[in-house]
Amino acid sequence: MRISGVIRYVVLLITLLGTWFIMQTYFHHSWKSISLRSWLSATNKPSSEKLPQHKCGNQKSCPQNYFAFKIISGAANVVGPSICFDGLVLMSSVxxxxxxxLNIALVNGTTGQLLNTNTFDMYSGDIKKLETFLQGIKHGTLVLTASYDDAATKMNDKVRAFFTELGSSHVSELGFRDNWVFLGAKGLMNKSPFEKHIKNDKETNKYEGWPELLEVEGCAPRKMD
Incomplete structure (x- = not known):
């Protein structure tokens, strides 16, 4: 019993000495190499320094005299659309x-000031309301549009002509449950580069009965007087 007890103590002593040696030669060196100041600066580093934040969450910032924007269509009839302009959310579920x-925001093309927001039920609503709304848009106004659920059942030739004048290239093709995002302007001389359209096609739809959502972002030039 005495011999076995001595052996156990020797083994325990060797284990303790080995543990102490490892701690001294590895962990002590590692902790010495990390100062408290560097550790705190790493953990408290602002997120803005880790990842650049741009207006509307866009991938890049816009140059001077340009407005950042992002338009996201709805997803099926479940998730609503959103419209952001110059860092401010103009329309959203929140x-x-x-x-x-159709969800439409009107913005002053010179100052960037929000002028109006409105929604138009294109499945069972009164199309005359949209006609009056579009007809009243003043020269130099930016028009940001996002579809949700169905954007075309009630759409007529007159409404399509209004959007074409605003710079749309795809409104003439817009059909039942298609998704559409668009930024145009009253008085635009050319077709807008800020437009996306996807057809409702049961063979390619991401959601049952609806295509995937669309997103367009970019920098809209300020209208200079």
Missing amino acids: KNNIGRG
């Missing part, structure tokens, strides 16, 4: 100012 059909 703001509770969106609806089925």
Whole structure:
């Protein structure tokens, strides 16, 4: 018993000495190489320094005299669209100012000031309301549009002509449950480069009965007087 007890103590002593040696030669060196200041600066580093933040969450910043924007269509009839302009969310589910059909925000093309937001039910609504709205848009106004659920059932030739004048290339093709995002302007001389359209096609739809959502972002030039 005495011999076995001595052996156990020797083994325990060797284990303790080995552990102490490893701690001294590896962990002590590692902790010495990391100062408290560098550790705190790494953990408290602002997120803006880790990843550049651009207006509307865009991939890049816009140059002077340009407005950043992002337009996201709805996803099926479940997730609503959103419209952001110059870093401010103009329309979204959180703001509770969106609806089925077309969601439109009007912005002063010179100052960037929000002029109006409205939604138009394109499945069972009164198309005359949209006609009046589009007809009243003043020269130099930016028009940001996002579809949700269905954007075309009630659409007529007159409404399509209005959007074409605003710079749309795809509104003439817009059909039942298609998705569409668009930024145009009253008085635009050319077709807008800020437009996306995807057809409702049961063979390619991401959601049952609806295509995938669309997103367009970029820099809209300020209208200079």
